[in-house]
Amino acid sequence: MNNWIILTPILLPILAGMIISVIPIFQKRTIRDACMMLGLIIECVIVFICTSKTGYNLTLFTLVDQIPVCFQIDELSVLFSMLIAVIWLLAGLFSLEYMKHEGDERRYDTFYLIAEGVLVGLSYAGNLLTLYLCFECMTLLTMPLVLHSKTKEAVRAARKYMFYSIFGASASLGGICILAVYAPSITFTAGGVFTAETFYVHESLYLIAAAIMIVGFCGKAGIFPLHGWLPTAHPQAPSPASAVMSGVITKMGVLSSMRTAFYIFGAEFLRGTWVQTLWMSLALITIFLGSMMAYKEPLMKRRFAYSTVSQVSYILLGLSTMTVEGMTGGLLHIVFHAVCKTTLFLMSGAVIYYSGKTKVIELEGIGKQMPSVMICYTLASVALVGIPPTSAFVSKELLAHGVMETGMNVFFWLGPVVLLISAVLTAGYLLTIAIDGFYPQNINAQSLKRYQVNWKIRLPMWILAALSILTGVWPKPLIELAGQISSMLL
Numbered sequence: 001m002n003n004w005i006i007l008t009p010i011l012l013p014i015l016a017g018m019i020i021s022v023i024p025i026f027q028k029r030t031i032r033d034a035c036m037m038l039g040l041i042i043e044c045v046i047v048f049i050c051t052s053k054t055g056y057n058l059t060l061f062t063l064v065d066q067i068p069v070c071f072q073i074d075e076l077s078v079l080f081s082m083l084i085a086v087i088w089l090l091a092g093l094f095s096l097e098y099m100k101h102e103g104d105e106r107r108y109d110t111f112y113l114i115a116e117g118v119l120v121g122l123s124y125a126g127n128l129l130t131l132y133l134c135f136e137c138m139t140l141l142t143m144p145l146v147l148h149s150k151t152k153e154a155v156r157a158a159r160k161y162m163f164y165s166i167f168g169a170s171a172s173l174g175g176i177c178i179l180a181v182y183a184p185s186i187t188f189t190a191g192g193v194f195t196a197e198t199f200y201v202h203e204s205l206y207l208i209a210a211a212i213m214i215v216g217f218c219g220k221a222g223i224f225p226l227h228g229w230l231p232t233a234h235p236q237a238p239s240p241a242s243a244v245m246s247g248v249i250t251k252m253g254v255l256s257s258m259r260t261a262f263y264i265f266g267a268e269f270l271r272g273t274w275v276q277t278l279w280m281s282l283a284l285i286t287i288f289l290g291s292m293m294a295y296k297e298p299l300m301k302r303r304f305a306y307s308t309v310s311q312v313s314y315i316l317l318g319l320s321t322m323t324v325e326g327m328t329g330g331l332l333h334i335v336f337h338a339v340c341k342t343t344l345f346l347m348s349g350a351v352i353y354y355s356g357k358t359k360v361i362e363l364e365g366i367g368k369q370m371p372s373v374m375i376c377y378t379l380a381s382v383a384l385v386g387i388p389p390t391s392a393f394v395s396k397e398l399l400a401h402g403v404m405e406t407g408m409n410v411f412f413w414l415g416p417v418v419l420l421i422s423a424v425l426t427a428g429y430l431l432t433i434a435i436d437g438f439y440p441q442n443i444n445a446q447s448l449k450r451y452q453v454n455w456k457i458r459l460p461m462w463i464l465a466a467l468s469i470l471t472g473v474w475p476k477p478l479i480e481l482a483g484q485i486s487s488m489l490l
Helices: 002-022 029-050 075-102 105-124 128-146 152-182 196-218 229-236 239-265 274-296 300-321 324-355 371-385 391-405 409-438 455-473 476-489
Strands: 057-062 068-072
Touching: 002 029, 002 057, 002 068, 002 105, 029 075, 029 105, 068 105, 068 128, 075 105, 075 239, 075 324, 075 455, 075 476, 105 128, 105 239, 128 152, 128 239, 152 196, 152 229, 152 239, 196 239, 196 274, 229 239, 229 300, 239 300, 239 324, 274 300, 274 409, 300 324, 300 391, 300 409, 324 371, 324 391, 324 455, 324 476, 371 391, 371 409, 371 455, 391 409, 391 455
Parallel strands: none
Antiparallel strands: 057 068
C-alpha cells in the first residue's frame, strides 16, 4: 500500500492545475498565485521525500498483450525528479510577476502545473510503454506554453514543436513495437534486459530499433537534425516557459534515451557498434553547429536556444561514450546546464519585461540599468563556459576524459577539439553580452534609466546563480550520485 506514494508527486500538480482552471475563485490573481506557489512548494517537498523511496514500484493497470502501465523510483528517477521540482518552483515564482506582461495568466498556470506532474510521471516511468505515454502527454501539455500569445508566429512555432516532437516519438514507437514482440522484456532494468543468448539472435534488428529510438527520443533534446524546434519555439514562449523548456523539458529526451540505451539494450551490447558511432557523431555535430549558430544569432532568446542545442548535446556525448567518466560528466551536466540555462532565460525575461529589448545589440548598458539581474547572468554564463571553479568546468573535464577513454581513434582527438571550440564560442556569444552590458562603449551610461526589479524576478535568479557557482566549488554529492548511477549502468 505504501507504494501508492509514487502517485502523489504525479497527481498533485495535475489536480492543482485542473482546480485552478475550473473553480471561479481562482480567477482572482492573488488567490491563484498563492495556490500555485503553495502547490509548487508542497510538490517540491514530496519529491524530496520520495528520494528516500528508491525501490518502490507501482502497477496501475495493463494494456495490450498484458503490458502494464507502471511507475518506479530508482536513482535516475531521483536525479530527474529533484531537478524538475526545483526548476519548476523557481521559474514558477518568476512567472508570478512576469506573466502580468503576457496576459491570460490562468491558462498559463493551468498548463504549467499539469505539465510538471506529467514530467515527474515520465521520470518515474517503469517501462517503455509508460515512458512513451508520458512522453507524448508532455508534448501535448507543453505545446500550449509555446502557443500562449496566439500570434501567427506562435502558432507556427507550436506546429513546428509538435511536428518535431511527434516525429521523434513516432520513430521511437516503431522501436518499442519491435521490442514488444522480440525482446525478453520492456521493463526498465539497470544494465539492460538482454543476455548474450537473447541479443545476438536478432542483433541487426535490435540495433536498428536502438538507433531509431535513441535518435527519436533525442529529438526532444535537440540533436541534429531534429533540433529545429528549439530556436523557433523559445522566442515565442513566455520567458519562464522558455526557461523550463530549455532547462528541464529537453532533459526528458536525455532521460528517455538513457532508459532506452542503458535500461533496455545495455551498454555491453551497444558499445563498439555502429549505433554508438552514430550517437557520438550526431552529438559532436550538434555541439559544433549549435555553438556556431548561437555565435551568429542576433536575437537574444534565439541565441540562448541555439546554445541549448549545443549544450544538451554535451550530455548526449557523455552518455554515448559508455564510459564511467563520460557518463558521470553527462549526468552532472544535466544539472549544471539546467541551472545555468534557466538563469539565462529568466534574465531574458527580466530584460523584456522591464525594457522590451529582445536583440543582443540592444543590450549595451543593460548592466547599468539592471545590475543584480546582469550579475546573475554573468555568473551563470561563466559557469556554462566552464571557467574554474564553476559547475560546468567539472562536467566538461569529465566529458573530455570520457571521450578519450572510448579508445575510438577518430573520437579520441575529435571529441576534445570540438569541446574546446565550443567552449570558446560559448564565451564569445555569452560573455560579450555581459561585457557590453556593464561597460557600454557607444552610449552614455549616466543617461540610462535604472529599473527597480521586483523581488519575484530577482530571487529565483539569485538562487540559480549561486547554485551555478556552489555546485562547482562543492560538487562532491552530485559526483557521488552521478558516479553511482554510471557504475550501476556500466
